[in-house]
Amino acid sequence: MTNLIIAEHDNSELKAATLHTVTAAQAAGGDITIAVIGEGVSAVAEQAAKVAGVSKVVTVDGAEYGHQLAENVAPVIVALAEGYKNVWAPATTAAKNTMPRVAALMDVQQISEITAVVSADTFERPIYAGNAIATVQSAESTNIITVRTTSFEPAAAEGGSAAVESVAGTGDAGISSFVSAAVTESERPELTSARVVVSGGRGMQSGDNFAMLEKVADKLGAAVGASRAAVDAGYVPNDYQVGQTGKVVAPELYIAVGISGAIQHLAGMKDSKVIVAINKDEEAPIFQVADYGLVADLFEAVPALEAELD
Amino acid sequence: MKVLVPVKRVVDYNVKVRVKADESGVETANVKMSMNPFDEISVEEAIRLKEAGKATEVVVVSIGTAQSQDTLRNALAMGADRAILVEADGEVEPLAVAKILKGVIAEEEPGLVLLGKQAIDDDSNQTAQMLGALTGWPQATFVSKIELGDGSMEATREVDGGLETIKVNMPAVVSVDLRLNEPRYASLPNIMKAKKKPLDTKAAADYGVDVTPRLKTLKVSEPPARAAGIIVGSVSELVEKLKNEAKVI
Known part of the structure; x- marks a missing residue:
């Protein structure tokens, strides 16, 4: 149990950002588990299971996770992270919102937006708007890492056949709720x-x-x-x-x-x-x-x- | 309701930073320093809440060297009531900052904490979320609009797909995005007045927090430079180059 990747998805589709994160984790070495946390995510889990290089998929399904509220999702990730060396997520707004909450609950200093994996415990990340690149080494027992997706090629979406396991969540923290979303509609690529x-x-x-x-x-x-x-x-x-x-x-x-x-x-x-x-x-x-x-x-x-x- | 606003002193956003020759960090000597631009937005929002009668006191806090007093005075000149400097040398990582802020919250008991979504030096984007975890409070990050209700707040967040509105219980931690407001400039009389406003000085140790970095920075280097480009004379030349030279269309 080396790498746990928190999937980026919209409850129906696994997002490409996850595939880039798989490549980053592969650079650090070791087996890869993808966690799919959301509401009605069985299709996402099936897609995650097919990603090349993934050995296991865990799903946590519940209405309280449908909108990725950090207060509800972070404790789930903390529970899933038990036993893993690295917990990864793409640096999207969803993960940027949740992962530092996870890190603080685990008393870990997160490593944000890495652009290169130097070794299993050493990473490059841009600072000062990319005008300097810091190489940082972590001695944390578990690393919490977000990945700048443009710095890593996507892993193949097909080719794997990982087992899917469903796990119980930690419930609704009851301190936040989703109200509405105004999504920009576009026929153009993301x-x-x-x-x-x-x-x-x-x-x-x-x-x-x-x-x-x-x-x-x-x-x-x-x-x-x-x-x-x-x-x-x-x-x-x-x-x-x-x-x-x-x-x-x-x-x-x-x-x-x-x-x-x-x-x-x-x-x-x-x-x-x-x-x-x-x-x-x-x-x-x-x-x-x-x-x-x-x-x-x-x-x-x-x-x-x-x-x-x- | 008291509002707590953490602010950070950073290299001014207009400065083109230079990496030190020994790759130990970036040059900060004789470089213009300012308040982190996102923190100016959170100070502004707190002051507006007070002006609207929704907040009773705006307390600003900074964690850093004695020079962070300048940043706090700037916030006081904008209209904050009181400042706390928690002195700490060297780089203080977001986790340690969040732990110190938790200590400040225990003393000050604010109903709302407003932070910038990220500092433009280390670009971490972590402190607000970590503070939410340590206090057990809900978080509303990257917000472009907040509306206070009775015991709760609605916040509109800037997310990858557009905008999202959530409701969180109070007290809460909020991290602000660029479009929440446009910060005011401090007027000269207010700059003079700010010099007389209270500024308490504490130490990280007062809150029992060890600020030793968890991550070791092995080196800080220049990003790879881009090769020099060319100026084309016309649109048709541009299209020709993109087709036949760069082969991207």
């Missing part, structure tokens, strides 16, 4: 796993102008992102934000439109394979990380780009 991302910044000037980027995105099969400035200005919802405190993306192609390139934004996209910057200010810091820069008025360049992609 920002953190898209092959191409087209992002807009303050230079877009309005939310309506994001329609221009969406047309380009649709031609490239891309997700649409944004800088903090564009989100703060209300052009697009919060879940579009790429950066130190938003989402971290590392697509094959990242197209930054009207984004100046603050340190905090670069932190969320500078590991992209190819970066394109379109900005009318040739002094904009975004050009320092761009592979291809185009100094131009975006209101001319973006429609031209869309036309060129036909």
Whole structure:
């Protein structure tokens, strides 16, 4: 019993973030168990059992876990963690919410958002918005680790045949409850796993102008992102934000439109394979990380780009 | 209701940090330091709760060196009533911070603790959640809106898929996200007034907390640099390069 991975899911589907976390755990070595905690999660458990390299799946099923409330989920993870050396989760908002609560209940100092596994007890993690990389060694009896998914390839979703075991939970703590969710609906790929991302910044000037980027995105099969400035200005919802405190993306192609390139934004996209910057200010810091820069008025360049992609 | 607001002194968000040549950490000597931007938002929210008659007192607390007094004075100038400095040298990890804050809570008995969701130096995003665990209180993290009710609170959280609203019992721990509010600037008269507001100094040992780091930092290094790019002359040249050179479209 070496690695316990807390699955990221929506009660019906196992999310790709879990597959990236499996690869991180494999780098540390040892057997892998996936824990699926939620409400009505049998389909998720079946998917988890098929992931290559997974030897066991445990499920904890109950209405009190349906919305991943940290007060209810954390004690379950503490109980499941008994006997494991490492407990892993992808650094999604759900796990970022829950895992430190788990760590403190176990009196463990968590290791957040690792980008590399150096050895079984030593990990790399970015600090200062990715402007420095810390190599940290843990002497904790159990390590609580969250994983930056863009730094690890996904494990194969098929090929495994792990046994699934159902375990009783710890009940409803009775101090928190779910009220409602406002989920952004989109037909486009998910920002953190898209092959191409087209992002807009303050230079877009309005939310309506994001329609221009969406047309380009649709031609490239891309997700649409944004800088903090564009989100703060209300052009697009919060879940579009790429950066130190938003989402971290590392697509094959990242197209930054009207984004100046603050340190905090670069932190969320500078590991992209190819970066394109379109900005009318040739002094904009975004050009320092761009592979291809185009100094131009975006209101001319973006429609031209869309036309060129036909 | 008393509101407790922990604040951290960090390298200013506009500073491009440099890694020390011996890879022991980042250069913090002669670098501009400020209040962690997320903590400014939590101070602002606490002050607004007081102005709205929903809070009676705003107490700010910082854990760090004597220089963290500057950060506390800044919070007092924004409108906090009273400050506590818990002196500790070197890096204090989130778990130790949460343990000290639990001790402060035992003395101060706040009805609400408002923290920034993460500090922009170590980017851990842990302290609020850990404090929730240690106190047994519910947590509302990454919030962009809070509404106090009778013995409970509704909080809107920024999550990967959009927004989520939860209800938590009070007392509670809240970690704030960027869009909760826009923090005010301290006016000059308020900066002068802040110098006379009470600031107590304590030590980590007063709360029986050992702040020795659990994790050993072996080294701090520069991230890999990106190779220099090129400026293209037109959209068609850009598309040509992406197709034939980078081969990504």
